[in-house]
Amino acid sequence: MRVSHDRHLAGVARGLSEHLGVDVLMVRLLFVVLAFANGAGFLMYAAFWIFAPLQVSGDDVADPGRVWRERDLGMLLALGSLALGGALLLSALGVGLHPGLAVPLVVIGVGVVILWRQADDAQRERWRAATGTRRVPDAVRAGLGIALVLIGGGAILIGPTDLNGTSGGLVAALVVTAGLALVTGPWWARMVRELNAERSARIREQERAEVAAHVHDSVLHTLTLIQRHVDNPREVARLARAQERELRGWLYRPRRDPEATVTSEVERVAAEVEDAHGVAIDVVVVGDAPLDDSLSALLHATRECLVNAAKYARDSPISVYAEVEPEQVTVFVRDRGPGFDPAAVPEDRLGLRQSVLGRMKRHGGVATVRSADGEGTEVQLEMPRSPS
């Protein structure tokens, strides 16, 4: 990231020094030294100037802590090394930067920089608009750039050089190719950026549409239903609670595997009982395990207990707690209803006797009922886990 403050030229050295935590003088010295090494310093400086976005000091600095994204740094390093390598390669080929060549190359560089800078991003545009800096019109800029490329190219080709024919031709071809690429470069770059911006806008739009669709299908629908049921508080509470559960699941729960596990099934069973009986059930599950036959039986028993609690302790809080341990799974269903004497289970509580106690026993589990008049009821279901 280049910076707009305390800069001499384009803020490249200052930006680099701030990013790397090195004294700015060192960075400038490095550029100068490199500039003598076949002009690599000029090329690197130009590359940074072109590719590092300008960070404006002031209010629209988005995130001063991360002034430079990794990706950008990587790209800049790659370009820097390309430029350096190119210069070294040229010198190795014997067409190195002869004093007569260095000046035209720098002139080309300046022209290229002006061309490239047309591909400014929107942020810099805004900054310009805010500070009132007038832009040189694009056409003038492009013309100046092309002219500089032509002058520079011409200077190389017809200038006072002692190149022999073949390397002269090579250099000419390189210059023409590079000139063409650089002249059209800004438009390519701009097109790629616009495509990217468009794509991210489209993604945002899709997400918004998904949220809107979800809110419409669930929340709005429920609100309509609630208005229709204003005379029926229990139904309103049931609708609100079911909607809350659904929305909560959508917002906070990670996407579940389609495979049924103890956690997902306990939550599902509790939700069904809540819906069917209009009660509120607090669910707490610790640990998780995939379902098997005996755990399915445990869940059936859990469901039966919840239904009982919902029937006999309607207006009191009901809680279910399930804990998955390596050897066994334990479920507690507790209500704060009237309670009863477990020793004298009445006939109409066949549900408890058969569905719960019998089912648990058949699968090797244990069910314990604790209850007393006025103290609510707690059923404890323990099921050993089959070795997997």
Place this chain on the structure above:
Amino acid sequence: MTDQTSPPTPSVVRVVLVDDHRMFRSGVRAELDDSIDVVGEAEDVESAVRVIEEQRPDVVLLDVHLPGGGGRQVLSTLVPRLPEVRFLALSVSDAPEDVISVIRGGARGYVTKSITGPELAAAVRRVAEGDVVFSPRLAGFVLDAFAATTEIATVDEDLDRLTQREREVLRLIARGYTYKEVGKALFISVKTVETHVSAVLRKLQLSNRYELSRWASDRRLV
């Protein structure tokens, strides 16, 4: 869970209410009884810090999701400065990472917004008295977070593990027992239950346990 039979504090508990929903704030105000005096309200991190520093309340009811950095930001600003102010987190979210992050930020308890008025008042009084408020869900999260290893601490000072007794207490709380009922079931006094719960809270806040952070991030929504 809250224990509604605990003796009320003799003086009125001064509370600051921090929540970005005005409707919710007025709802809570209406639900709290006379033993609780709402001395200030705030709707974002900045105003919360200002109001709490002005009022020095006994208890702050703190929403987890707030404009300006969330309840976590309020905690990290004020807990070191005002150690005598106690925070009770209040949220609609029961996402584990939210719960764990406010507790680790220094909150003395966590209740969800679905809590009833009397229960909330009892929880506020409990926090004002220096106790810790564990909802069944929070107890479940803690058990889950510390369950990654089956080892059990033998020395009480081990921050990364729970003792057998602490596990038992948490299990009962997760089952919906009040502190009083927990004490009765384990044949210990309510005060001892409170001691165990406070110890668990301290471990939760101080443990640098790798599994704890990993556990929270595993559950992070994608």
